[in-house]
Every structure is written in C-alpha cells, then in structure tokens.
Amino acid sequence: MNTRTSSRTAARKVQDSRGLELLVRAGYAASGLVHLLLGYLAVQVALHRGGESDQSGAFTQIAKLPVGGAILWITVVGMFALALWLLIQAVLGIGSSSRKRWARSLVSAGKAVAYGALGATALTFAQGGRSSSSSSTRQASGRLLDLPGGPLLLGLVGVGAVAIGGYLVAKGVRQRFTRDIAVPGGSARRPVIVLGVVGYVAKGIAIAVVGVLFVVAAATVDPTKATGLDGAVRSLAALPFGQVLLVAVGLGLIAFGLYTFVRARLAHV
Template sequence: MRAGRKARRVAGRAHNSRALTLIARIGFAASGLMHLLMGYIAIRIAFHHGGESDQSGAFAQLTKLPGGIIVLWATVAGLTALGLWLLLQASLGIGSSSKKRWVRSLVSLCKGACYLALAITALSFALRRPSNSATATRHATATLLSLAGGQALLIVVGLATAGIGGYLIYKGARQKFREDIMLPSGPSQRAITALAMTGYVAKGIAILTLGILFVVAAVKVDPQDASGLDGALKALAALPFGEAILVMVGTGLMAYGLYSFARARLATL
C-alpha cells in the first residue's frame, strides 16, 4: 500500500511537470499538423490525385516540405510526450473507487498507446525507414485470422473500433470536447466549437468506416479488406456520391487539425 502511494506521488509529480506538459502541448500541435495533411490528401484522393490518406501518408507528405525532417523530429518528441502524459494520467486513476475515473483511465490508456504508436510511425520516417500503415494493418489482420478464434476476435476488434468512431461522432455532436479545453469567450469560442464539432464528427465517420471494414474482413476471412484508415477513406470514395463525402470528411479532418492547434494552447492538462 505504502509503495503504491509512493508510486502515485511520483507519477503525479511527473504528470504535473512543466517540461512534460509543454511537450505534450507540442504533441497536440503535431497531431493537428498530421490531421491537416491527412485531410488534404483525402481531398486529393477525392479528385483522383492519389496518395495515402492515413498517418503514413501524412508523414510522407511532411518529409517533402522545406524543413520537414526537423518538424518530423519535433512531431516524434511531441507525440511521445503526449502518449507518456496520457499513460501517466491513466496510472493516476488506478485504485480509485470511482467508476467514472476507471473509465477515464481506460480511455487515457488507449489514447496514450495510440499516440506512442503514431510516434513510432513518425520515427520511422524521420530515420528514413518509412513504414506503411495499411500494409501493417493487413499483416496484423492476417495474423489474427490465422489464430484459433481469430475471426470472432477480429469482429470484436471491428465492433470496438466502430464504437470508438460512434463515440467521436457523439462527442462532437454533443460538444463533450468542452471537458478537454478551456474555451475563450466571444467569436473565438464559436470558431473553435465549430471546428471541434466538424472535426470530431468527420474523424468519427472515418474510424466507424474502419471498424466496418474490420468486420467485413473477418466475415470474408480476407485481410485485404482491412487496409487501415487509408482503406476506410477510400471505401467512402467508392460509395454513391462518395467523392463529395470524402471531400467533406477530408475538410472535417482538416478542421480537427485546426482544433488540435487550439487545443495545444488551451487544453486542460
């Protein structure tokens, strides 16, 4: 018990570290830049200009910009710090009797793991050893399907992913993001709120589609159907009026990117 309390105090001091908090804010800005690039590539795909509209595509696009490698290394540092900050946030909730706090800890744990995974992907591009998110997703899906009960497990993964997408849509529509940010007053508040609502709904639609593709891959026992976020966005383009839908989703992802820049400054850390 005493060791547990000591560990929580150490984690609490690290969580409140000004340096880590500052770099975590850089992580939000890095996430914003990534979503801006993803939205831009999604719109290009809608107009048949090609490209990968996932995180790998965004980082690849970043390497082509002047000073892009320097920005990419800053992105690695920011995403890593943000991931670690979220993992610390999750650890601070462990042992609490509050059910809501356990839920928040679980959410922080999942988000922290995702940001660290993004940091690893960004690092591969910074080291000029790029990885492909779609290929990695297909390989992971194939491995899962080869296991006993893997088909059922992939369906569960797909439903969970779709559930996350649905939650993001709900979070945007019901303005639950207000819990994460100190909104200013006046026109700025309305602008940031509009960006957040648009961004969360668009990101939710993309992740919801990704979850559906996981389920389809499990039912068809074909890992090629699970091609990551890039495949999910391209699947939207294949729908009736898909090009218009993809333009709206791409615009929404760019809106989420702009909101992330605001969150970098105004987030409640």
C-alpha cells in the same frame, strides 16, 4: 507510504512538470499538422489524384517540406510525450472506486497506445525509413486471423473501432470536447466550438468506417479487407455520392487539425 501511494505521488510529480506540459502541447500541435494533411490527402483521393491517405501518407508529405526532418523529430517527441502523459492519467485513475475513473483510465490507456504507435511511425520516417500503414494493418490482421478464434478477435477489434467512432461523433455533437480545453470567451468562442464539432464528427466517421472494414475482414476471413484509414477513405469514395462525402470528411479532418492546433494552446495539461 505504500507502493500504490508512492506510484501515484511520483506520477503526479511528472504530470506537473512544466517540461512535460510543453512537450504535450507540442504533441497536440504535431497531431494537428498530421490531421490537416490527412484531410488534404482525403480530398486528393476524392478528386482522383491518388496517394496514400493515411498516417504514412501524411508523414511522407511532411518529409518533403524544407524543414520536414525537424518537424518529424518534433512529432516523434511530442507524440511520445502525449503517450506518457495519457499513461499517467490512466495510472492516477487505477484503483479508484469510481466507475467513471476506471472508464477514463481505460480511455486514456487506449489513447496512449494510439499516440505511441503514431510516434513510432513518425520515428521510422524521421530516421529516413518508410512504412505503409495499410500494409502493416493487413499484416497484423492476417496474424490475428491465424490465431485460434482469430476471426472473432478481429471482429471485436472492428466493433471496438466502430464504438470509438460513435463515441467521437457523440463527443462532437454534444460538445463534450469543451471539457478538455479552456474555452475562450468573446468572438473566439464560436469558431473553436464549430471546429471541434465538425472535426470530431468527421474523425468519428472515418474511424467507424475503419471498424466496418475490420468486421468485413473478419466475416470473410480476408485480411486484405482490413486496410486501415487509407482503405476507409477509398471505401467512402466508392459509395454513391462518395466523392462529395469524402470531400466533406476531408474538410472535417482539416477542421479537426485546426481544432487540435487550438487545443495545443488551450488544453488542460
């Protein structure tokens, strides 16, 4: 048995672990809570009630709950479990002759990085610390702009984020998310589909706006333009009819949070 085969066999054993499955489902539930709070915070910004409307703002709200510390630690474990599971998915597709398998591996690896970063942010709050996602984004953008060809690199990051946003919108509209879950039958089917469609479209729009801000930061060589999700929310609010649009996006993120709670139960793991 060669090294590649051994690695895949080990990865499949970990993937089939009942313990990992439970942690992954807990991760989806935690992600659902985060998205519910992101949607709530977006609506608050639309109503001019302030506050950070990004992941840091969501974790701040969780920390204020009576059992917020426990929820944060569950979020940390769940997010890292999700990241591990997605890395396993990526490993199992590496070396395949199928282009689709390679593409799925890259998508899984990208999601693993995103969940890992979210888990790291949750860990900071669980340990009693604080962080600002928008400030971290500006600092990272500034360091990238200082590199040779930095504006081009940051622009590519922005274009990539816009592409991801477009992918999520398409995934929602075409209902491709139904491949990820065991879609229930009967009267439960329609609400799950509606939550998935609305949620994915709203999340795609939010991420696409983040990407546009990165492109603007690259074009103007101004890292303060790249402020992540909080900046995207406030940019939407500044548009004509932005308040209505932002409320719609906020409600959509709440729908995505509810769908993710459903996914915690129905996901193919």
